[in-house]
Amino acid sequence: MRFSTPQRLLPALLVLLAACNEPSTTKTEQPTTTPAAAPDTTVAVAPPAPAKPDTAAIHNVAAYLAGLPVSRGSDLQELETQPAWQAYAADADKSWTKYHAARTTKIEAWAAKELDSVRAASPTIFYPFSGPDFLNVTTMFPGSQTYVLLGLEPVGTVPSRANLENRKLFPALKESLWSVLNFSFFRTNSMAVNLKSVELDGALPLMLLFAARTQHQVEAVRYVQLLPDGQLAEADSTLIRKPGRKAVPGVEVKLRSASGQAKTLQYFSVDISDGQLGQTQEAALKYVRTLGPLTTYVKSATYLMHKSYFSKVRNLVLERSNFVLQDDSGIAMKYFKPADWQLTYYGTYKRPINLFAKQYQPEMTAAYTDKANPPRPLPFGTGYNWRENDSNLLLARRATPVAE
Incomplete structure (x- = not known):
């Protein structure tokens, strides 16, 4: 039988395709040199930054006490809708506008x-x-x-929600602030009563208020105490409320100014008369001595450092200060x-x-009439x-600065 041309070619094509599909048995020569390692393109990944603590809650308490708006979403917003707070806030704005003017x-223009x-x-x-007078000291020394x-x-302690809801809070705040906003100083007798109430249990609430009104962000509050050797240690609210005679309770407030500067505000409740310092083994004065060279500010101090039984704190100021800014109620000129x-x-x-x-100083009269x-x-x-034109301040500069 005769085959057509395509039929004759088909077997040959099949053989050729089979040959193309066979694996090659020829060995490929490998290079004798080691190839350069590929560049490491791995990018180092920094560990995630720790989450910033939520400081809004404590600052909102400060703002609420100051009669200023709290943050949006704060659980204190509902309290701001109450007529009592709104009336208090409106009155506070008027008082603070008058005070700042x-x-x-x-003060800012003069001190600058x-x-x-000195600053x-x-x-x-x-x-x-x-x-609790953070107001005047931060105005004089804002940096x-x-x-x-x-x-x-x-x-004192951070006011609880129940205290913030108490309508007696606002009259207590107004009464406590009245003298400092009108006369620049706290009335000692009134403070002794006002800062032992349920609504205001100490200095801390007013310090928080002053921080908010001087445009500081309150970032943290912790209770502290001074040990007999002058070391700063943690404390709890129980010790703060009932410190005992030999304890030196305190509070530390972390702040941030409007310009972003971090600040630390500390307050210690302590009797620094010579006789009482023995009870606490002079913890407060020992602590202050660890702080390095000081600038001391004294105002409306009831002339205590004029007296012999406040010699230890007076000597501390004179020994460790490079500058002393005071009115005549501070350290006697002599x-x-x-x-x-x-x-x-x-x-x-x-x-x-x-x-x-009885605390009149003839030396001051001589100096002021020179x-x-x-x-x-x-x-x-x-x-x-x-009153303006009736007041005095003395700035003392140390001739030889205190060593660190």
């Missing part, structure tokens, strides 16, 4: 000129006999990093040795108010003679 603006070099060299401010306040008033201190006088010196008439070195202007009121 009469005092803050003038007169305390410029630059004042990371730590010591403010004995302060009570400092640490503020250490001492007073007789109890430490304790500033001319060889150690350069004194600059501001304002007007008059006799102390009748309550403190025509060769007249006092410099003081364009605001401060201290017990609180």
